[in-house]
Amino acid sequence: MSSRLQIILMKFFQFVISLYGTQLIDQIPMFSKEQFEKIRDEHIKNNGNFISKDIKDFTNKFNIINQKLPVYDIVMGLYDGFDYSTIKFTPLYYETLGIDEE
Numbered sequence: 001m002s003s004r005l006q007i008i009l010m011k012f013f014q015f016v017i018s019l020y021g022t023q024l025i026d027q028i029p030m031f032s033k034e035q036f037e038k039i040r041d042e043h044i045k046n047n048g049n050f051i052s053k054d055i056k057d058f059t060n061k062f063n064i065i066n067q068k069l070p071v072y073d074i075v076m077g078l079y080d081g082f083d084y085s086t087i088k089f090t091p092l093y094y095e096t097l098g099i100d101e102e
Contacts, residue, residue: 013058017066018068020040023043028079033076
């Protein structure tokens, strides 16, 4: 494995363990930072600091530690900076949704 790939994987898994798993990633853009942090705290309170065995094994093997990353800010930076005009949808996509192509 190249060192660049190792760095990318390490950063990704640091991100995942900062969220205590992947269950909350898709919810981030729906909430303000304060709302998300409250939801995350409730999630941790109800489920514990749950990280799947596979992820835990991987992070232990590569000595990845929880750096308590600012996950909300990271996701929103990606979300806000994404250029949606680069996504090209097929005619079937528009037909399925019942909307006109732009």
